[in-house]
Amino acid sequence: MLLNDKSVIITGASRGIGRAAALECARQGANVVIGYSGSASSRPGVEELIAEIEALGRRACAVGAPAGDPDTGDKLVEAAVEHFGGVDVFVNNAGICPFHAFLDMPKELYLETVNTNLNGAFFAVQAAANQMKRQGRGGAIIAVSSISALVGGGMQTHYTPTKAGLLSLMQSCAIALGPYGIRCNALLPGTIETDINKDDLADVEKREYMASRTPLGRLGRPDDLAGPIVFLASDMSQYVTGASLLVDGGMFVNLQ
Numbered sequence: 001m002l003l004n005d006k007s008v009i010i011t012g013a014s015r016g017i018g019r020a021a022a023l024e025c026a027r028q029g030a031n032v033v034i035g036y037s038g039s040a041s042s043r044p045g046v047e048e049l050i051a052e053i054e055a056l057g058r059r060a061c062a063v064g065a066p067a068g069d070p071d072t073g074d075k076l077v078e079a080a081v082e083h084f085g086g087v088d089v090f091v092n093n094a095g096i097c098p099f100h101a102f103l104d105m106p107k108e109l110y111l112e113t114v115n116t117n118l119n120g121a122f123f124a125v126q127a128a129a130n131q132m133k134r135q136g137r138g139g140a141i142i143a144v145s146s147i148s149a150l151v152g153g154g155m156q157t158h159y160t161p162t163k164a165g166l167l168s169l170m171q172s173c174a175i176a177l178g179p180y181g182i183r184c185n186a187l188l189p190g191t192i193e194t195d196i197n198k199d200d201l202a203d204v205e206k207r208e209y210m211a212s213r214t215p216l217g218r219l220g221r222p223d224d225l226a227g228p229i230v231f232l233a234s235d236m237s238q239y240v241t242g243a244s245l246l247v248d249g250g251m252f253v254n255l256q
């Protein structure tokens, strides 16, 4: 097992990519702190995930706190220390992408997107890194960025800068935290079918167009990201830091 007895925190783990990552980490021997928004509607999914992780013989606990709150990282770390004795891996995955045109972008929507996707991530990464430094045994930090860190989206002008920001955060943190043996990497998913783009991809023409741009011939599934996250979390990538890993079925390189 690649993550035997490791303590892993994953934000936004109630569904989608975060959920798939939580389950794969548990299959690989980790105990998992499930970060979720705290909304009552997320709770049944969280309970089910805890049960699935326990059925795998691992432990899990949940912390309901909004990703955009600068104190949420501290709460996640406290839970990991209390329940599992520390933090070995921190996966910053929570995010939103409410599609909207640029010219009439509401200020509140812009600020909510940047707070949830980037500002909260900064403080959560800082909290996890300080705990890892105190422990003195290194660690792995992974930010779920996006192919959108590298390319634009006309209805995503509030979103793509947050994903570029996460990529940049991992690059700078790789330098700041390398001396403590803490590796920092960015994962860049392509188009993965989850709740975040359910409405957008309900447009059959758009869905088929996005799939047709993908050399591997299909859109991604949450499970497609689980293996790459475990790789970046584990000692299999012990000399990998400051890197970005595109997991997009080849969409980015498909010019013609």
Ligand SMILES: NC(=O)C1=CN([C@@H]2O[C@H](COP(=O)(O)OP(=O)(O)OC[C@H]3O[C@@H](n4cnc5c(N)ncnc54)[C@H](O)[C@@H]3O)[C@@H](O)[C@H]2O)C=CC1
Residues within 6 Å of the ligand: 011, 012, 013, 014, 015, 016, 017, 018, 035, 036, 037, 038, 042, 065, 066, 067, 068, 093, 094, 095, 096, 097, 116, 144, 145, 146, 147, 148, 188, 189, 190, 191, 192, 193, 194, 195, 196, 197
């Ligand atoms: N699905 C896709 O095509 C892609 C997704 N991503 C990124 O992957 C990450 C996960 O997204 P998906 O699994 O696709 O979507 P999703 O909508 O299924 O999952 C998002 C998760 O973030 C949580 N979340 C949202 N707002 C939150 C808040 N304020 N506080 C705490 N948790 C909050 C949700 O509860 C959920 O668990 C996001 O950061 C997204 O930007 C990146 C590239 C492509």
Ligand SMILES: C[C@H](O)[C@@H]1OC(=O)[C@H](O)[C@@H]1O
Residues within 6 Å of the ligand: 097, 145, 146, 147, 148, 153, 163, 189, 190, 191, 192, 196, 197, 200
């Ligand atoms: C939500 C979008 O479908 C998704 O988010 C991303 O980061 C990708 O670029 C996709 O556009």
